[in-house]
Amino acid sequence: xxxxxxxxxxxxxxxxxxxxxxxxxxxxxxxxxxxxxxxxxxxxxxxxxxxxxxxxxxxxxxxxxxxxxxxxxxxxxxxxxxxxxxxxxxxxxxxxxxxxxxxxxxxxxxxxxxxxxxxxxxxxxxxxxxxxxxxxxxxxxxxxxxxxxxxxxxxxxxxxxxxxxxxxxxxxxxxxxxxxxxxxxxxxxxxxxxxxxxxxxxxxxxxxxxxxxxxxxxxxxxxxxxxxxxxxxxxxxxxxxxxxxxxxxxxxxxxxxxxx
Amino acid sequence: xxxxxxxxxxxxxxxxxxxxxxxxxxxxxxxxxxxxxxxxxxxxxxxxxxxxxxxxxxxxxxxxxxxxxxxxxxxxxxxxxxxxxxxxxxxxxxxxxxxxxxxxxxxxxxxxxxxxxxxxxxxxxxxxxxxxxxxxxxx
Numbered sequence: 001x002x003x004x005x006x007x008x009x010x011x012x013x014x015x016x017x018x019x020x021x022x023x024x025x026x027x028x029x030x031x032x033x034x035x036x037x038x039x040x041x042x043x044x045x046x047x048x049x050x051x052x053x054x055x056x057x058x059x060x061x062x063x064x065x066x067x068x069x070x071x072x073x074x075x076x077x078x079x080x081x082x083x084x085x086x087x088x089x090x091x092x093x094x095x096x097x098x099x100x101x102x103x104x105x106x107x108x109x110x111x112x113x114x115x116x117x118x119x120x121x122x123x124x125x126x127x128x129x130x131x132x133x134x135x136x137x138x139x140x141x142x143x144x145x146x147x148x149x150x151x152x153x154x155x156x157x158x159x160x161x162x163x164x165x166x167x168x169x170x171x172x173x174x175x176x177x178x179x180x181x182x183x184x185x186x187x188x189x190x191x192x193x194x195x196x197x198x199x200x201x202x203x204x205x206x207x208x209x210x211x212x213x214x215x216x217x218x219x220x221x222x223x224x225x226x227x228x229x230x231x232x233x234x235x236x237x238x239x240x241x242x243x244x245x246x247x248x249x250x251x252x253x254x255x256x257x258x259x260x
Numbered sequence: 261x262x263x264x265x266x267x268x269x270x271x272x273x274x275x276x277x278x279x280x281x282x283x284x285x286x287x288x289x290x291x292x293x294x295x296x297x298x299x300x301x302x303x304x305x306x307x308x309x310x311x312x313x314x315x316x317x318x319x320x321x322x323x324x325x326x327x328x329x330x331x332x333x334x335x336x337x338x339x340x341x342x343x344x345x346x347x348x349x350x351x352x353x354x355x356x357x358x359x360x361x362x363x364x365x366x367x368x369x370x371x372x373x374x375x376x377x378x379x380x381x382x383x384x385x386x387x388x389x390x391x392x393x394x395x396x397x398x399x
Contacts, residue, residue, distance in 0.1 A: 073288060080288040080363065103310075106337050231341050239337075245308045252368075253313055253329045258289040259364030 023198035027161035034224035042177035063212030070180030080258035090241035092150040094174030305349035
């Protein structure tokens with residue numbers, strides 16, 4: 001009896017503490033700068049990234065072939081001579097790579113602002129943004145004449161307190177992540193954002209791309225913390241990857257270094 | 261307990277190092293486990309994102325000038341937070357670099373430490389940094 005009372009008191013005490021520590025928040029307000037704190041910088045932590053015992057990417061033969069034509073600068077397939085990461089020429093990273101917030105601090109964040117009919121996601125890398133329409137419009141049909149976009153076409157809706165984003169129409173020149181995973185312009189992407197407390201946002205993604213992947217492929221769970229910037233500055237850094245600067249750097253430094 | 265904590269921190273540092281020294285090819289272009297010393301006179305300091313770089317003249321054993329280039333591991337925002345700016349290094353300044361040599365043996369390297377006109381400059385305390393912290397981090 002004594003033991004039960006002690007347990008009850010402990011539970012009561014801990015719940016009181018929790019209530020005292022918990023900050024109020026609106027689960028449907030995603031506004032703010034969200035800094036990635038989960039470790040993985042790729043789309044999914046499959047073995048090629050060297051992290052964890054997860055199943056291999058569910059490639060089709062065509063998907064595997066496309067993957068082997070991408071030569072990343074990271075991971076076990078890193079190739080200094082043949083590297084062809086779009087980032088290395090300042091090409092747009094696109095979605096979902098932008099959403100991964102793959103670069104390390106102090107640029108591993110994106111910001112969300114919400115308007116009545118749209119949510120705008122601002123990416124620090126390249127200082128660019130995407131629009132997620134929440135006005136009820138339908139996604140475009142994936143017809144051959146549809147212009148493919150670096151960040152695709154996106155619409156969003158609320159399912160309880162989870163913000164669900166559906167996207168299509170991606171430019172297939174982008175990689176899913178810095179490990180060189182490919183996609184076609186037929187890829188469909190679903191992102192699920194859930195604010196679990198005042199300071200924490202969780203994200204999982206699922207892509208469907210039958211030409212390259214045999215089944216829907218789910219990302220790992222990514223965790224973002226609100227305003228957890230390494231350096232808080234009064235003015236925006238305005239991080240751009242400038243092609244002329246990157247070209248000079250590659251020509252004079254990086255290419256000679258790697259014997260390219 | 262302390263031993264266990266140290267091991268965890270050590271493993272974390274190794275994992276972190278593998279991640280941070282790898283901006284589309286940094287860690288695979290240089291011999292990151294080796295350091296050479298290079299002394300030269302600056303011809304250009306390019307404080308641009310994401311690769312601050314330095315160009316300088318080095319005299320070889322025969323007195324011939326060899327054009328060198330070097331990249332910094334931290335990005336400009338990180339360096340700025342350590343007190344750097346685009347005018348920290350000027351043409352004509354003398355630099356002594358502790359540098360990771362290129363795998364190709366060409367006269368380019370990745371800066372591990374820098375002394376500018378006789379003064380040691382901070383580059384942050386990334387994994388493997390010597391006492392006082394000269395090494396920076398690369399995304």
